[in-house]
Amino acid sequence: MSGLAGVIAGESAICTCGLGNGLNYRGYDIADLALKCDFEEVAYLLLEGELPNKAQLEEFTAKIVAGRDLPQNVKDVLKALPASSHPMDVMKTATSALGCVEPEQTDFSDQMDKILRLLGAFPSFLVYWHHWHVNGKEIELKSDEPTIAGYILERLKEKKPLDVEVRAMDAMLTLYAEHEFNASTFANRITASTLSDIYSCMTTGIGTLKGPLHGGANEVAIKFVLGFSDVDDALKSVDELFAKKEKIMGFGHRVYRNVDPRSPIGHQLAAELKELPTSDPKLYDIAAAVRDKVKADKGLPDNIDFFGGLIYHYMQIERLYYTPLFIMSRAAGWAAHAFEQRANNRIIRPGSEYTGVEPRDFVPMEER
Numbered sequence: 001m002s003g004l005a006g007v008i009a010g011e012s013a014i015c016t017c018g019l020g021n022g023l024n025y026r027g028y029d030i031a032d033l034a035l036k037c038d039f040e041e042v043a044y045l046l047l048e049g050e051l052p053n054k055a056q057l058e059e060f061t062a063k064i065v066a067g068r069d070l071p072q073n074v075k076d077v078l079k080a081l082p083a084s085s086h087p088m089d090v091m092k093t094a095t096s097a098l099g100c101v102e103p104e105q106t107d108f109s110d111q112m113d114k115i116l117r118l119l120g121a122f123p124s125f126l127v128y129w130h131h132w133h134v135n136g137k138e139i140e141l142k143s144d145e146p147t148i149a150g151y152i153l154e155r156l157k158e159k160k161p162l163d164v165e166v167r168a169m170d171a172m173l174t175l176y177a178e179h180e181f182n183a184s185t186f187a188n189r190i191t192a193s194t195l196s197d198i199y200s201c202m203t204t205g206i207g208t209l210k211g212p213l214h215g216g217a218n219e220v221a222i223k224f225v226l227g228f229s230d231v232d233d234a235l236k237s238v239d240e241l242f243a244k245k246e247k248i249m250g251f252g253h254r255v256y257r258n259v260d261p262r263s264p265i266g267h268q269l270a271a272e273l274k275e276l277p278t279s280d281p282k283l284y285d286i287a288a289a290v291r292d293k294v295k296a297d298k299g300l301p302d303n304i305d306f307f308g309g310l311i312y313h314y315m316q317i318e319r320l321y322y323t324p325l326f327i328m329s330r331a332a333g334w335a336a337h338a339f340e341q342r343a344n345n346r347i348i349r350p351g352s353e354y355t356g357v358e359p360r361d362f363v364p365m366e367e368r
């Protein structure tokens with residue numbers, strides 16, 4: 001019961017996680033979705049329940065694209081935040097600020113419009129803040145680029161991304177989009193259950209995702225891989241960590257005890273990206289050797305975060321931006337859960353087992 005492990009905390013028709021060791025969104029296998037669809041199709045599937053036809057996808061995508069530009073007061077908030085802010089705090093604050101400027105209707109009748117606006121705005125929060133504080137300039141947010149994956153890469157690096165990078169980014173967005181009652185989704189669902197607004201659901205999710213046991217694991221995982229000079233050095237260090245009973249970020253999972261079904265796709269994407277002239281293929285060899293050793297010695301599978309960090313590193317993305325990228329994807333899952341909770345709501349309020357002192361007499365201040 002510790003950590004609510006094994007507790008069924010509600011019903012959901014969005015995702016199966018761990019059934020037959022797989023991962024399905026609305027009944028579709030994650031490998032099909034990650035490798036055969038754009039993330040926008042997957043977001044539509046999560047939010048609407050079915051894959052879109054061409055016309056539905058165009059309309060859906062057009063709303064996301066239209067949501068990229070930000071109101072001046074949100075831009076002003078982003079400018080006012082310190083350059084030293086954690087990018088996850090930037091994302092959380094900008095989400096709150098947009099909620100002040102464009103609040104959701106209290107009857108939630110505009111919930112779909114609000115989440116499409118946010119799916120457009122999330123990449124803008126990061127790229128606007130980044131270019132203002134790192135490059136000292138205001139970046140244009142409007143763009144005709146139809147995919148979120150292409151937009152993120154193009155605006156962050158200010159050059160046309162390679163096809164292999166856009167495909168990898170798009171697949172990563174799909175792999176991270178939904179995962180049943182994980183910590184941030186459950187937290188977001190609790191907020192939805194109080195009938196709070198969608199921006200509050202999102203900021204709850206962002207705050208929960210920030211921690212290294214959840215979204216922050218891929219940042220730590222790549223730092224770990226980058227710390228080794230070669231495979232032997234890495235394997236020796238893994239033995240030392242095992243001896244000290246320390247955890248290695250990017251391994252283990254509450255649900256997937258044998259294999260994380262997202263990981264083989266991650267391995268494939270990393271293997272493609274390691275061939276780029278800017279990539280150091282030795283890092284892939286180190287990561288693969290660590291993956292195989294941890295599995296062989298402890299039976300622990302690598303989760304998507306272990307190779308996920310390497311994939312973003314090969315795309316030359318700033319390490320602290322990996323978890324904000326996770327928001328841009330998981331927000332679709334969070335919103336699907338918030339909508340599902342709202343459609344059949346009862347406030348989520350579990351009980352606790354009391355372990356404190358017995359009832360006792362109050363002691364006045366002068367007698368303490």
Ligand code: COA
Nearest residue numbers: 003212213214217246247248249250251252253254303305
């Ligand atoms: N490295 C080394 N040992 C690990 C480990 C890791 N990353 N993850 C789990 N273990 C070990 C635990 O020490 C424990 O060993 P014990 O039974 O000897 O005490 C056993 O495996 C079970 O782990 P536990 O922590 O109980 O699993 P959990 O379901 O509570 O936690 C995670 C799941 C994901 C939080 C946990 O595996 C973890 O902290 N992983 C690293 C962070 C990470 O990658 N998070 C991203 C998840 S997608």
